[in-house]
Amino acid sequence: MQLSTLFQKSITKLSHLHIVVGTLFIATLYVTVCNLFFTEGSLLHVSNYTVSLLGKYLCYALLALAIDLVWGYCGILSLGHGAFFTLGGYAMGMYLMRQIGDRGVYGNPDLPDFMVFLNLTELPWFWAGSSSVWWMVAMVFIGPGLLAYVFGMMAFRSRVSGVYLSIMTQAMTYALMLAFFRNEMGFGGNNGLTDFKEILGYSLQNPHTKLALFIATAFALAIGYFISNYIVNSKMGRVITATRDAENRVRFVGFKPEHYKVWIFVVSAILAGIAGALYVPQVGIINPGEFSPLNSIEMVIWVAIGGRCTLYGAIIGAIAVSYAKTRFTAIMPEAWLFGLGGLFVLVTLYLPKGIAGLLANLFDKLSIVKVDAAKGDIDKEKVADAEMKS
């Protein structure tokens, strides 16, 4: 009984931030240890394939976090976050393309294969500098961030909101998809960028590199969660939440909601871009298909299923739905779209708060029981004390 009160106390002291980062840390440590120190065939072994898969899921989780930030806390339903994700991915892809060097099919030391194939003689201007890591890191931030800034400035200043905004974001990613499918864009047309060899001098085929990428993704997710958590709990986060609930009132009080909206939109886009950049070396390809509106909507459903307006819910949703997708498409590919479609409908109808809401409910019930029990214990103790005294 002492233990349960202790548990109760420690739980209330622990914030979501601690739980999420802690869980993430433990999971990463577990996967790392099991991958490195248990040989294949052992019960505890985690295969390289699983490590890559988990790395992919964590990228999705970071992306879901970014969407939750704008949708859950600011009420902007973006159906175009795939665009930011893919742009980040392309920035990384360009860097990786240049790392191939003369190991490509055509063996051209300067030009990636697809450019040789398109009869280009020199790099297009926007590829300049792409062989440097710092350029890549800068582009991962600037590409999605700038797009989000320009788009957000125009949309939020003219007070486009709600469904209109959603449809416009969808049109944005659709237009980008069409554009990137063109060979003339200089991003590899519909084949995209692929056949990567190494990152920072380490071979991408090496399982240790994959493990390192997985750890880096986990790290990025933890930092992303920390930043998001900080933003939503700051004063600014309150203004943003208020904007979601009553934009006009916020404006009447004297704030400029569009500034806050643009700001949160840009932060979210950069987070999505980072997720994309980490995603590309782990799956080994980036192509314009990632821009497709369907992908962006699938991302939104992760958040909806996980539970929006709770940052950890987005992470749970992304991982759970992606895992279900991996499973279902392997077992019965036909059923997956039925399943996904059904999830959309059921979750919106019956689970408006998602898994996180469900968990919170369960937790509340549990804690009420526990508190009751604890109270009971205390009462008993008091009685016992009183008896002792008397």
Added chain:
Amino acid sequence: MMRLLSVLISGIISWQALANDQVINADTAPTVDKHSAVLIELVQKLPVTKLKKLPVLVEQLASTATLKNTKKTRDVLQYLVDGELYYIKANKHVVRAVNGENKTYTLTDILADETFAPVNKSKIKKIKTNNRLRGEIRGYIAKIDLSSSDKNTRIDAINQILSNPSKPGLSAVRALLATEQNDDVRELMNVTLLTEQLKHGSHAEKIAAIKQIEDSLQPVVKNAMTQLLDNLPTNNKSTEEKILAANLTKAIKSIDGKRDLFGYLETIFFGLSLGSVLLLAAIGLTITFGVMGVINMAHGEMMMLGAYTTYVIQLAFPNLIEYSLLMAVPAAFLVSGFVGIIIERGVIRHLKGRPLETLLATFGISLMLQQLVRTVFSPLNRQVQAPEWMTGSLQINPVFALTYNRLYILLFSLLVFFALLMILKKTSLGLHVRAVSQDREMARALSIKSDWVDAATFGLGSGVAGVAGVVLSQLTNVGPNLGQAYIIDSFLVVVFGGVGSLWGTLVAAMSLGSINKFLEPITGSVLANIIVLVGLVLFIQKRPKGLFPQKGRASD
């Protein structure tokens, strides 16, 4: 060896059969028989005639056409041009041979519809022709066609002569010009003769010809003129040549001006045609999204259902392809409308006032509908046939033609538009729909069953989407992804036009279609698409309520 023998025997037998036939026919139609005999005799001379002497023989052959077995003669000449006329080496018997499977040739008797067993190439030999002879033969064929009673055959024949002038053809045109009844045909004949005069006539004749045909839009006329102009010496022109050059330049300029004009008209027509498709796709959405305020992401799938309904109807009534579209329109309306009502009752009703959730839920429905179609019909595209009356084109002049399917679709989309307009403005359902969309509580207070109106409105919008699907089945592939391709475009049309405004949708659809088609020649179709998308996004920033905003004082 055995095979050759069997071919031989069958050939002889068939020949005999043919002869017997002729004997039988002799009682009923003696003239035909007599001329057929002449034809056969001439045809059998083909293998033994040398190439040099072939023109004479061909001329004789062609002259049998006037003796009432026109079709057979024409066929023989056609086979000769196409290089399908062979003779069997063993007996010099002339047959038509078509390249079949396994490097063998299928042989057909040229005068009777009789097929011999396929033989190897070594057993037969082609009757050789040369380019000049082929030109002449084409001329003879055209001449035969010129005397046809069908107007289109005659026009095709003259066009053939116009693009490949040959002596027999031209003389035939000249001979038949006086007796020609039809104006179109006569004009075309004139152009043909004048073009010829332009090419080979004397100076005065050339000038006269230019004066007469400078209105003609036939591509051949312009080609002939440019050629003539290019062949004139650049410097040191004689006076005659100078006059000719001046006349030619003027005529070419006038022709070019006209062509440009019709080019614009054609682009506008294509633009309106694309616009009409957008209109059909978007107009159902105007009702569900604009009037009801419901975001239906499954709208595209309603179109897809309509297209598949057309497919199913064609499967069910394979003999009634001509009427299949007429049957499909009401059927698709009912199918999609019914599915729409189910969606409204089952899902959307519970999400009232939560537009973003509605968006997600209907998107889920669209995924399920797509997968349903994939499971039931197959993920591959299905073929929907076009009825006869939808094919072909309305040729207004040589450079401007309206294809019937686009023309009908344009008219049909306007019909649907006005029908919807009437329903919303003139019927009690329309009145109720507008009342509910403006003030639900008040409408309910006035005893309008708002639930019922919602279901009916959604059914109507979805039904119209189904009708749009019938039309799309005539333009694109019918597959599970049919709807997805149109959903973003149709939303943009609705938003561009101003939500809830039917007229806005019409204007938006037509102008977007036209802009797209005008940009296409400059930028290419994908880039045009992107430019229009970006332009629309910018436009919505400037005027978030679209072209024709609904007036009101409502605020969020």
